Amino acid sequence: MRKVRVRFAPSPTGPLHIGGVRTALYNYLFAKKYNGDFIxxxxxxxxxxxxxGAEDYIMQSLKWCGIxxxxxxxxxxxxxxxxxxxxxxxxxxxIQILLDNGSAYYAFDTPEELDAMRKRLEExxxxxxxxxxxxxxxxxxxxxxxxxEVSDKINAGEPYVIRFNIPENENITVKDIIRGEVNVxxxxxxxxxxxxxxxLPTYHLANIVDDYLMGITHVIRxxxxxxxxxxxxxxxxxxxxxxxxxxxxxxxxxxxxxxxGKLSKRDGDRLGFPVFPLEWKDPETGEIASGYRExxxxxxxxxxxxxxxxxxxxxxNEILSVEQMIKEFDISKVxxxxxxxxxxxxxWFNKQYIIxxxxxxxxxxxxxxxxxxxxxTDILYIEKVAGMxxxxxxxxxxxxxxxxxxxxxxESYNPKVVKKRWKxxxxxxxxxxxxxxxxxxxxxxxxxxxxxxxxxxxxxxxxNFGKVLNPLRLVLTGTGGGPHLFDIMEAVGxxxxxxxxxxxxxxxxxx
RNA sequence: GGUCCGUUCGUCUAGUGGUUAGGACGCCGGGUUUUCAUCCCGGUAACAGGGGUUCGACUCCCCUACGGACUGCCA
Numbered sequence: 001m002r003k004v005r006v007r008f009a010p011s012p013t014g015p016l017h018i019g020g021v022r023t024a025l026y027n028y029l030f031a032k033k034y035n036g037d038f039i040x041x042x043x044x045x046x047x048x049x050x051x052x053g054a055e056d057y058i059m060q061s062l063k064w065c066g067i068x069x070x071x072x073x074x075x076x077x078x079x080x081x082x083x084x085x086x087x088x089x090x091x092x093x094x095i096q097i098l099l100d101n102g103s104a105y106y107a108f109d110t111p112e113e114l115d116a117m118r119k120r121l122e123e124x125x126x127x128x129x130x131x132x133x134x135x136x137x138x139x140x141x142x143x144x145x146x147x148x149e150v151s152d153k154i155n156a157g158e159p160y161v162i163r164f165n166i167p168e169n170e171n172i173t174v175k176d177i178i179r180g181e182v183n184v185x186x187x188x189x190x191x192x193x194x195x196x197x198x199x200l201p202t203y204h205l206a207n208i209v210d211d212y213l214m215g216i217t218h219v220i221r222x223x224x225x226x227x228x229x230x231x232x233x234x235x236x237x238x239x240x241x242x243x244x245x246x247x248x249x250x251x252x253x254x255x256x257x258x259x260x261g262k263l264s265k266r267d268g269d270r271l272g273f274p275v276f277p278l279e280w281k282d283p284e285t286g287e288i289a290s291g292y293r294e295x296x297x298x299x300x301x302x303x304x305x306x307x308x309x310x311x312x313x314x315x316x317n318e319i320l321s322v323e324q325m326i327k328e329f330d331i332s333k334v335x336x337x338x339x340x341x342x343x344x345x346x347x348w349f350n351k352q353y354i355i356x357x358x359x360x361x362x363x364x365x366x367x368x369x370x371x372x373x374x375x376x377t378d379i380l381y382i383e384k385v386a387g388m389x390x391x392x393x394x395x396x397x398x399x400x401x402x403x404x405x406x407x408x409x410x411e412s413y414n415p416k417v418v419k420k421r422w423k424x425x426x427x428x429x430x431x432x433x434x435x436x437x438x439x440x441x442x443x444x445x446x447x448x449x450x451x452x453x454x455x456x457x458x459x460x461x462x463x464n465f466g467k468v469l470n471p472l473r474l475v476l477t478g479t480g481g482g483p484h485l486f487d488i489m490e491a492v493g494x495x496x497x498x499x500x501x502x503x504x505x506x507x508x509x510x511x
Numbered sequence: 512g513g514u515c516c517g518u519u520c521g522u523c524u525a526g527u528g529g530u531u532a533g534g535a536c537g538c539c540g541g542g543u544u545u546u547c548a549u550c551c552c553g554g555u556a557a558c559a560g561g562g563g564u565u566c567g568a569c570u571c572c573c574c575u576a577c578g579g580a581c582u583g584c585c586a
Contacts, residue, residue, distance in 0.1 A: 126513095255579085351549095
């Protein structure tokens with residue numbers, strides 16, 4: 001069996017959206033499962049749609065996701081170049097083969113003439129609206145022009161395209177790993193442009209030539225390519241490569257969380273979640289589209305969430321490392337129908353990964369944000385706090401909000417909590433606690449010791465736990481939630497603890 | 512309009528002729544906790560509709576409906 005080689009082939013027309021990332025991921029998982037190669041090929045045959053920075057964005061995104069490329073522009077490889085605009089000569093050579101064996105022909109119709117043809121066909125309510133053997137007789141091409149006319153036009157430098165000559169009435173059976181067999185008659189296909197007037201191939205030609213030349217064994221791509229699969233199969237046959245044809249798998253689409261249709265760039269802003277892995281700034285408009293990374297997602301969580309949109313492992317465990325995914329991934333088990341993206345579940349995945357992450361690693365990720373808000377904070381302190389608040393976080397970006405009281409004295413007190421927890425006799429109770437804590441020697445100011453002392457005090461005076469501890473929490477944190485109260489005291493220290501109690505007593509007045 | 516693909520709880524899905532139709536997210540309820548969160552327990556909720564085939568259909572076939580993709584000198 002040939003070594004598995006798959007490719008992810010985006011075109012650099014803008015940021016990669018999560019559907020594209022999932023396609024890359026499935027390719028990657030498949031390749032690694034069979035110890036194969038994952039190739040990144042840039043499909044930039046449409047110069048008019050080239051967007052500055054998109055290529056780099058794609059590579060950065062894959063890197064962030066942990067999808068490593070085996071062969072590509074940066075990585076090199078024996079099958080380069082990996083950028084289609086640098087392969088022009090190759091396509092010229094191969095289109096000539098098709099021209100020579102009658103599988104392709106010249107056409108000289110202008111865009112206006114093509115528009116007119118389609119419009120006419122539509123008005124006639126014809127079921128045929130394509131450039132094919134039924135309509136090409138009325139157009140300007142090798143079939144309607146003499147050989148001399150054709151060569152004269154070409155020599156005169158007239159623009160032309162090269163179209164595929166779809167064979168007549170041929171039943172084509174294509175096989176898709178996910179969908180099974182699909183049957184189409186060639187009469188339904190149109191004579192697609194293979195080679196454009198700008199001297200570059202279209203996707204159809206380029207992808208067949210490159211996949212063949214690069215030894216691609218499996219083509220895993222989006223469902224939008226399924227309708228052109230028969231054309232691609234015909235192309236392989238015309239080149240005489242049918243025995244080296246890759247296998248195909250067409251992935252279901254990612255749909256909008258609400259309503260209908262496939263997920264689009266705009267949905268993110270509209271519904272408040274990112275559709276891009278990394279933040280993207282449009283070079284033309286300056287418009288910024290948010291990214292998962294910037295929104296506080298962990299790449300491992302992001303990838304895990306994406307992988308399960310359309311595929312499920314055998315057992316019920318949904319939290320999977322990349323290694324586990326590689327081990328369990330089965331392309332034939334990919335769901336056929338489109339998957340609606342769920343921001344809620346994405347959040348849940350992220351939380352799971354944050355909780356699972358070792359505190360030192362988490363602290364390292366949190367450091368830049370903490371530095372910004374609370375400059376000079378020690379990383380070991382962040383590590384300690386992270387351990388205490390992580391199960392209250394959904395995103396990395398939640399940390400500073402959730403843990404602010406570990407870094408600064410509360411400036412205000414949540415009114416709702418004040419109303420609920422602050423009673424008539426609270427100031428007096430807290431004063432007593434203040435005095436109790438004041439006498440605790442510095443070296444004994446630990447969570448465990450404090451808890452024992454305060455609890456002993458409460459019991460001795462026959463007080464109610466909630467009536468003491470809830471307001472104590474309020475003065476220490478400014479709010480009603482958070483980690484173990486005595487852990488907070490130990491973390492902020494004796495001086496700060498006393499200060500906060502004093503401040504609270506002075507500032508909180510029940511309204 | 513034409514071609515192709517699809518349709519199981521609100522969402523992601525398991526299921527390949529005989530199941531109390533399973534799990535996860537969400538939601539609701541209970542427990543643990545000084546609080547919030549975590550955690551644990553429980554609950555809610557689905558085979559698009561109609562015809563076949565079969566002793567028996569979520570599973571196979573046909574039709575309809577609905578959804579989607581494609582229909583570019585874009586990928």
